[in-house]
Amino acid sequence: MNEDKSKKEDQNQNDQSNPSSLVQKIQQLGQSNVPQAPDSNIHVLSIIGQVEGHVQLPPQNKTTKYEHLLPQLIAIEQNPKIEGLVILLNTVGGDVEAGLALSEMIASISKPTVSIVLGGGHSIGVPIAVSTDYSFIVPTATMTIHPIRLTGLVIGVPQTFEYLDKMQDRVINFVTHHSNIKEEKFKELMFEKGNLTRDIGTNVVGTDAVEFGLIDEVGGVTEAMKKVNELINVNKDREGKVIQ
């Protein structure tokens, strides 16, 4: 009892001696304490804002820099304590090659991966969403599928046109290989008229994305965590058999 009391007093003293940190915590999080838990075997990678690639975007843009994510993905692959990965997506798109690089990295990870599309997974967010072993989309999230576009100075129009055409094929190939959508359907959605007022393309909403075979299932955090744990167990069973 006495020990408890003295501990409490100690804590009180600590809180009083460092009031600024407590005030800061309340200001930033609206609470004074956050729960502590043991190390997690599932890591979370959030891809938010624009996917930033070869060009540094102005600082007011919220971006996810792919050079930050690539080493993290390698670390996740190498760390034996990490058994699964959840990707949270809320992106407006961005650099095609950076997005494809991320997608290929995620697709080639040996550990179970699950993605959740929240809010939006537009343009280059589509290949990133389908690159995981299993993908989820929340009912209110949308994914815009449209042809690749380019802004800025173009030197050599025919060559650039051909280059863009090939780049688009790479995106289409990746998506059709990593999801259940047929190439014809994906192209149809990509070049559809009348869905985006005066633009070509389609804005696919949660349940439609599942219907088209682009995403595996409608669901949120619960479903995603259940799935990643299920995949981890399948992975463990397989490894166990190899050893025997």
Place this chain on the structure above:
Amino acid sequence: MILYTPLSETDIFPYSEEAFKSRQCVTYQGKEMYVEQSEDGSYQLLQLLSTDPQDFLDDRFTPGTVFR
């Protein structure tokens, strides 16, 4: 004030680069993070770049923490 113009918002109110100059990406105590340098020279944590969900529950790395 209501503006009715074909110009983009940034043409009328250009962003000042100054406000973002004090931001940088650093590694501190083994964690990568975005910090902003305050006028008094201390750094305030803006965003933690980690894939470990437990890092986000760590008291030492809650957003807004000031490092001296």
